[in-house]
Amino acid sequence: MKLRIRHDTTYRYRNPVELETHRLMLMPRNSHDLRILSNSVRIAPHAEVEWTQDVFGNLVASAHFSERTSQLCISTDILVEQHAPAWPVFRIAPVAHSYPFRYSDEEIADLGAHMKTHYPDDGGKFDQWVQGFVYGTGTDTLSLLKDVNTGIGDAIAYRVRDEAGTQAPLETLSLGSGSCRDMAALFIDAVRHLGFGARAVSGYLYDPDQPASDPGSTHAWAEVYLPSAGWIAFDPTHRRVGSANLIAVAAGRCNKQIMPVAGGFIGAAEDFIDMDVRVSVASA
Structure with missing residues (x-):
């Protein structure tokens, strides 16, 4: 395409x-x-x-x-x-099929700050919310990530926000609304709380259902690193997984780095x- x-x-x-x-x-x-x-x-x-x-x-x-x-x-x-295929199959290493799993020492060293939460969580309120997605040990890893992705899309109403900067995850949860970059930041810190390496991505979304007169906009989403499968795109704004119709421009530790x-x-x-x-x- x-x-x-x-x-x-x-x-x-x-x-x-x-x-x-x-x-x-x-x-x-x-x-x-x-x-x-x-x-x-x-x-x-x-x-x-x-x-x-x-x-x-x-x-x-x-x-x-x-x-x-x-x-x-x-x-x-x-x-x-x-x-990118609309229905991708991710070849995740067997060691990472079930959550929790441990990255290799080399992966941990390379992921570095991509595994560290970006926003403070005074009192552990955010971590408590995140842990609600984990139903028990041995949970399927990809299913868990999809649940977080869909859960954010269900809980947060998308709204255009012209103000500069990104809302903190707890603020987005409190308001119940946010821009695509706010929802991506919420997803990234959520999965980092669960021990995953994640990064912010900025770029464009192709939506064939939009009329030609629509002015369009840039888009923001997230990627999670899984052994063997590599970086997998998660777009909580549209509850999508995989890179189909996404055109990545830049990736970084947080949204501020990829304006x-x-x-x-x-x-x-x-x-x-x-x-x-x-x-x-x-x-x-």
């Missing part, structure tokens, strides 16, 4: 401002089930762009500006080929007017 992704981000200012270096994570990750066929990045005003890879292997563009401006436009046009566009400006706070993001993901 070939998909064309168009992503336009526009910042507007009342007066010309000096733009600081912007960090862009907009290029999908090549993998066994996703291949980039073509790509272009356009930035106005002109920027000197340096491409690097971060500690997680994500492709990062650093845009350096030399002129003041009252508008910043960042646009990408990317063609990818995605062939599509990050950068500031030098000027008065009131100079900032608004930011507009438009995304389309369509069959090509």
Whole structure:
């Protein structure tokens, strides 16, 4: 399946401002089930762009500006080929078929911070909620992860949230609602409480049922590492498992590390007017 992704981000200012270096994570990750066929990045005003890879292997563009401006436009046009199966079969190592299991020493060393919870849990309230998904020893590992994924989708109502940052898991549970990044963060800390290695993923979702006029959006989900099977995608927002229709751009320990566009400006706070993001993901 070939998909064309168009992503336009526009910042507007009342007066010309000096733009600081912007960090862009907009290029999908090549993998066994996703291949980039073509790509272009356009930035106005002109920027000197340096491409690097971060500690997680994500492709990062650093845009350096030399002129003041009252508008910043960042646009990408990317063609990818995605062939992840809709009903994947995960070849999990026998040692990890049943929960609880123990990662090998090498896996524990490599997973590192991906196994450590990111948010405080004063009083153990969150851990108590998480343990409610474990019905006993010898629970099927993949079934347990699916239960957590579905349980979050059932308990949390999705809502568009334009505020910056990510809600803490207990806040999301208390509110009963959150954005896709809030639900992904809730899932990640939940499975880390259970001893799994997990990471945050940002990218795009292809939804063939959306009308062409829909402005679209970026998407956030999670991945869990299981021996032999590797990193498996879990999308609690849509109660889905596997990478079908997901186009991963960046992966990291937490959402803050994988923002599509990050950068500031030098000027008065009131100079900032608004930011507009438009995304389309369509069959090509």
